[in-house]
Amino acid sequence: MEFTRRGAIAISAGFAAALMLPTRAARAAIDEQIAAFTGGAEVGSGGITLTTPEIAENGNTVPIEVDAPGAEEILVLASNNPTPEVATFRFGPLAGKQKAATRVRLAGTQDVIAIARMGDGSFVQAANEVKVTIGGCGG
Amino acid sequence: MAQDVKPRVRVPKTASAGGSVTIKTLISHRMESGQRKDSDGNLIPRSIINRFTVEFNGQNVIDVDLAPAISTNPYFEFEAIVPETGDMKFTWYDDDGSVYEDVQSITVA
Numbered sequence: 001m002e003f004t005r006r007g008a009i010a011i012s013a014g015f016a017a018a019l020m021l022p023t024r025a026a027r028a029a030i031d032e033q034i035a036a037f038t039g040g041a042e043v044g045s046g047g048i049t050l051t052t053p054e055i056a057e058n059g060n061t062v063p064i065e066v067d068a069p070g071a072e073e074i075l076v077l078a079s080n081n082p083t084p085e086v087a088t089f090r091f092g093p094l095a096g097k098q099k100a101a102t103r104v105r106l107a108g109t110q111d112v113i114a115i116a117r118m119g120d121g122s123f124v125q126a127a128n129e130v131k132v133t134i135g136g137c138g139g
Numbered sequence: 140m141a142q143d144v145k146p147r148v149r150v151p152k153t154a155s156a157g158g159s160v161t162i163k164t165l166i167s168h169r170m171e172s173g174q175r176k177d178s179d180g181n182l183i184p185r186s187i188i189n190r191f192t193v194e195f196n197g198q199n200v201i202d203v204d205l206a207p208a209i210s211t212n213p214y215f216e217f218e219a220i221v222p223e224t225g226d227m228k229f230t231w232y233d234d235d236g237s238v239y240e241d242v243q244s245i246t247v248a
Binding site: 081099103105 | 159160161172174194195198199200201202203204205206207208209210211213214215216217218219220221222
């Protein structure tokens with residue numbers, strides 16, 4: 001087989017497309033999850049605090065905390081995990097604060113997104129990037 | 140994965156009426172994500188706790204849906220209002236149908 005310039009460009013373009021695919025699929029999955037949660041409503045910002053470490057050495061246990069006073073439900077997503085959903089917190093009448101902390105797995109450096117459905121039916125969102133040194137999904 | 144599952148809960152013994160208390164819970168569980176492979180390259184099936192609820196005297200405090208992205212030994216910290224003396228009931232639901240429970244009493248002084 002002879003390598004031509006044209007052939008080489010075609011092959012590298014193919015590789016580039018293949019590399020782009022997973023991120024594009026992940027992005028679509030995220031949008032789908034958000035749409036399913038909000039029902040297509042506008043998502044604002046402010047009124048929700050997402051606390052994450054800037055750098056996580058171990059992606060297997062990354063401490064996160066969400067705090068959204070007045071929220072009824074908070075959805076947490078990890079944008080580049082094999083399955084983006086992380087957790088959904090629903091607060092009952094006896095919740096002291098609309099605040100919860102847990103530990104999550106992150107497959108690599110990515111955005112963690114929290115979306116809260118407030119008592120009045122509006123939605124607010126916060127996103128933080130977490131740099132992960134060692135990914136937490138095995139392989 | 141029904142064996143070796145041990146819930147641990149930290150709840151204050153007393154509270155002021157209508158006051159808010161911080162609660163920390165931990166349950167030992169592998170939370171197998173369904174993404175990992177064993178040494179032969181076969182996918183290890185998912186086995187996680189998929190739901191966690193807390194009730195105080197039958198009233199809901201928090202209800203959490205867990206995805207495989209929750210770490211091994213799921214940990215939760217949150218706040219609850221204690222209107223009167225009673226029992227705080229913690230329930231974890233496993234993928235395999237097992238249900239793990241823990242109850243702690245809180246006295247309102």
